[in-house]
Amino acid sequence: MATERYNPREAEPRWQREWAERGIFEAKNGDPRPKYYVLEMFPYPSGRIHIGHGRNYVMGDVVARFKRMKGFNVLHPMGWDAFGLPAENAAIERNSHPKIWTYENIETMKAQLKLLGLSLDWSREIATCDPSYYAEQQRIFVDLHERGLAYRKESEVNWDPVDNTVLANEQVIEGRGWRSGALVERRKLSQWFFRITEFADELLSALDELERWPDKVRLMQRNWIGRSEGLSLRFALDPATAPAGTSELEVYTTRRDTLYGASFLAIAANHPLAEALGAANPALAEFLTECRRGGTSAEAIETQEKKGFDTGLRAEHPLVPGWMLPVYVANFILMDYGTGAIFGCPAHDQRDLDFARKYGLPVKAVVLPDGEDPATFDVGDIAFDGIGHLFHSDFLDGLSIPAAKEAVTRRLEAQDLAGKPQGRRQVNFRLRDWGISRQRYWGCPIPIIHCPSCGPVAVPKADLPVLLPDDVTFDKPGNPLDRHPTWKHVACPRCGTAAVRETDTMDTFVDSSWYFARFTAAPGEPPLTREAADHWLPVDQYIGGIEHAILHLLYARFFTRALRSAGRISVAEPFAGLFTQGMIVHETYKDTAGKWLFPEEVEQRDGGAFRIGTDEPVTVGPPEKMSKSKRNVVPPEIVADTYGVDCARWFMLSDTPPERDSEWTAAGIEGAWRFTQRLWRLVGEAAELAGKPDHPLSFGPESTALRRAAHRLIAQVEEDFDRLRFNVAVARVHAFANVFGEAVAAARSAASIAPDMAFALDEAAGFLVAAVGPMVPHLAEECWTVLGRSGIAAEAAWPHVDPALLVDDEITLPIQINGKKRAEITVSASADQAAIEKAVLELDSVVRALEGRAPKKIVVVPKRIVNVVV
RNA sequence: GCGGGCGUGGCGAAACUGGUAGACGCAAGGGACUUAAAAUCCCUCGGCCUCGGCCAUGCGGGUUCGAUCCCCGCCGCCCGCACCA
Secondary structure (H helix, E strand, O other), rough: OOOOOOOOOHHHHHHHHHHHHHOOOOOOOOOOOOEEEOOOOOOOOOOOOOHHHHHHHHHHHHHHHHHHOOOOOOEEEEEEHHHHHHHHHHHHHHOOOHHHHHEEEHHHHHHHHHHHHOOOEEEEEOOOOOOEEEEEEHHHHHHHHOOEEEEEEEEEEEEOOOOOEEEEEEEEEOOOOOOOOOOEEEEEEEEEEEHHHHHHHHHHHHHHHHOOOOHHHHHHHHHHHOEEEEEEEEEEOOOOOOOOOOOOEEEEOOOOHHHHHOOOEOOOOOOOOHHHHHHOOHHHHHHHHHHHHHOOHHHHHHHHHOOEEEEEEEEOOOOOOOOOEEEEEEEOOOOOOOOOOEEEEEOHHHHHHHHHHHOOOOOOOEEEEOOOOOOOOOOOOOOOOOEEEEOHHHHHHEEEHHHHHHHHHHHHOOOOOOEEEOEEEEEEOOOEEEEEOOOOOOOOOOOOOEOOOOEEEOOOHHHHHOOOOOOOOOOOOOOOOOOOOOEEEEEEOOOOEEEEEEEOOOHHHHHOOHHHHOOOOOOOOOOOOHHHHHHOOEEEEEEEEEHHHHHHHHHHHHHHHHHHOOOOOOOOOEEEEEEEEEEEEEEEEOOOOOEEEOOEEEEEEOOOEHHHHHOOEEEEEEEEOOOOOOOOOHHHHHHHHOHHHHHHHHHHOOOOOOEEEEHHHHHHHHHHHHHHHHHHHHHHHHHHHHHOOOOOOOHHHHHHHHHHHHHHHHHHHHHHHHOOOOOHHHHHHHHHHHHHHHHHHHHHHHHOOOHHHHHHEEEEHHHHHHHHHOOOOOHHHHHHOOOOOOOHHHOOOOOOOOOHHOOOEEEEEEEEEOEEEEEEEEEOOOOOHHHHHHHHHHHHHHHHHHOOOOOOOEEEEEOOOOEEEE
């Protein structure tokens, strides 16, 4: 009997060796088959992985293996996002070197990933900290620098006082550093930037074409880019109040329709005009200082009072000569958005209203909600920002908001102020250029040399790479590169005088902005060739966490466009399909002393939880994201040893939709174990019963029914894989296993097995193995052997479905009376509507339900339902 | 505050995006095999009753022959953004 247990501990390593020896997962660039590029977001080598990290790799692996079976030349690579701060922190702690820590972790994690039986092309493995990787990144930087896409400017930056480095806006979450969690401070520094705003419009409009991206991510990016259409409008300043040499003030507004409701102008505290006025006004200067003290944290902003200071400056309303508006400095105006100045219309903007009430400024409504009486309408304390029509607005009266916006824009475009149109249409973006300078050692050096006479000069490509020096110390705070005795001192490549290297390194998000392109180069090829990149890109299916919805995914999109404009590649978008998977969560356990316990230390019985060994009661907490600190982690090694990785893979794919969080439970993994064993038994038994069958001349009803189920299984699972609905695919396999199990049981108890049934059993077993192959690849190989198939399962073709077997010749239709199901009828699939109606009306249950009444109408939806209406 | 999503048995979930609500699994209960256990197999499993029905997809309306699905109004969770003019 072939019913001995399947032993994954023996079989899994054996098949992994076999795959590696055959090299079947190594993609070839010249392969004539259609390409398919599947990629999971590459990991940061932080130490060890737990089973929670495995989910997206397993999902990607199912796709990769499935597409391989479908005949694609699949690229499924893996690498390491290896630069970053934790390595430096670890180096400080252990008095070691970031490189040592990083490469040790890579080794550990690589072994763990290999344990999962992933069909990865390890021949293309990369680590971003490898000089061969960052050398190319430096060349790209130089290319972008030449095109003005990388530039340097003095700017106020987000400073993380714990990590001692600068953060991009995207990396500040609720006023705190995304990694350290420290409250971010503002500092002024000279920084390198990537001109992502150059592509703001493209990055926004191209989102519409990313149809295989989640709507949620597209929306988040859309909001982040934050396009607004408005009017840039210059106000003439009253010469009597304006500082010398200043005659006008430019504001940006989207609500130019409400211009007749204006009651003040406000400028940012760091607006040049505010600074000029402050020079002559000590009280104002003091107010400006106070504004600068304000924190940028969410709490600080929320609780911060809206404060203003009347500068005494007066500006003339552009549409009403002689109407003078006061100019305030206000602490809520941002210098880096628009022009750093606004006009306030309190009636139709809540913030302006609060400000106006506080400083006793007029509130004049100019948009009337439809249906309101103009004589009695009053905004009170809630500004009206809804839809309505203009009133109290001269030539705009009666216009809708969009019409009024257009009318005002036309008028001000035509109106002259100091020889130029007073207003001009302007599109603004919330998106800021990407600051990439980091005052860290363990990153890609920025290939720039600062010369006292030439200024910043790019390192000539012939001199690249700028290598990180190994001999650095971490005993003092600050950047080790900066205090290295010799590294930064070089001659200016242009004039030869003594100069210094840029000691900042690049944000590690730069490293991950092009790694998918780096993978397209075959081993031995140059790191980024247009030919290879154009062949493989875009990535057909990208898989990773939702937490990268903005940061990584926006940067990678920008970088791809930047590479294209530098002539390095031809594609504009890096990822054609994106999938954001949910996390694996696990209950948490605490002992009586409040110490976290690992799941393997806890036993659950009799409705309680107890510590194994001591029997001490354990407090069970709700499922949370697996994390080392809470110890609610499951190491892959333990799962592999106990159940095998196929079992873990099966469990990870079962039950929960892949985009949702999934709970890891002991009962769940047990269930997966039972099913994998059942698969093994069923296939083994079928193989034994069927022998080596020939194709029979005809099929009886039983064998046909089994074949229908098997062919339908393949068709359905194929669709499920294409839509990444792994949980549904698993359910279909279960359902088929039930059908198949009955057929096997019937065959077992039969006196003899007819040739058609022998064939059907063998075919069904093969289809079942093919369907589960991408999910449980090791088990599939064992089954493949048992079935006596040639070759190996990983290289097998996806089964061919006979379309004739997908259509039933009889169908069962539910029958509703007035929309409620009352009966069923089985008819020939070719029965026409009249025949169905007739048959339905003759049914006992229908006759009874009609109680002698004549049906008003009968709705027959072909192949779906019959509804009799009385 | 703005934007978005989600509410289906004890639990995870399905339901061809308007057509038999609860597929499939987990847990639970009962049974078979066994000296016993494990393993395996079979049955039951949304609620209520008069065993033929009635009520059930967060709540209340609506559209439709027919609504988990579409529309309107609530309630409750979750996520993103956050002084963006």
